[in-house]
Amino acid sequence: MKKIDVKFKAQQGFTLLELLVVLMIIALLAGFVGPKLFSNVDQAKEKTAMRQMHSFADALIQYRLDTGSYPTEQQGLSVLVEKPSDATNWNGPYLAQQIPQDPWGHEYQWHNPARAEQKVYEVEISTADKNGKDITYGF
Template sequence: MVFAMKQGAVVPAGRSAGFTLLELLVVIVIIGLLAAYVGPKYFSQLGKSEVTAARAQIDAFDKTLDTYRLDVGRYPTTDEGLAALMTAPPSAGAKWNGPYLKKAIPPDPWGNPYQYRAPGARGDYEVLSLGKDGQPGGSGDNADITN
């Protein structure tokens, strides 16, 4: 058998240096196992951040609605909705001192409009996001988020 020297290693003549099919398969399996372990953890954190963002937006609506009530003397009706924060409803009269938001009313983190009801289920009003699925009820990421 004849040996040739390549970059300081002894390699049989006629055979090139490189990875075998078995070595490549082992590396692919290891990468797949890592992706299977890390992937779900990453995507669950993404869902949690969207819920956190929705809660923060609803808290901002709460503060803005309180300012509206201080000016007008009442919360917007269900028919007036959150739009009363941007444009004066006819029933607000000269007391309206808005707009109460710097920008247009944002959608929830999933692109759905926020819902507004007055009176609410547990107070003077209720602002809610219907969650990821955009349907009432649900659990996990699909659960309703309310003030």
């Protein structure tokens, strides 16, 4: 039987210090990029909420043209997809699908009359972001 003579070369690799330096650089980059990325996500959610509320407002204006008034707060936004029992001249549904939740998972709120003390708007739709900031679409 023949002997196999295996010689191991000194293993080369990264030292612990080199690995720590690389991890520190990655952590610093993540610290700079992360907040920018997440603020863009929050801005996109706010824009989505405003677009949805704008489409609800268009549907509510059509509802008002058909029925003669905006729905009450008790009726809510559901009148845009389901005919209320006391509605006359309702020609809906005014939206193609059910009222979605806002981008943060909350229900949109319908205010008739508008909540603002100055009464800048006649009516309004509102929601709140993850920090509780009020997002309102008035018309």
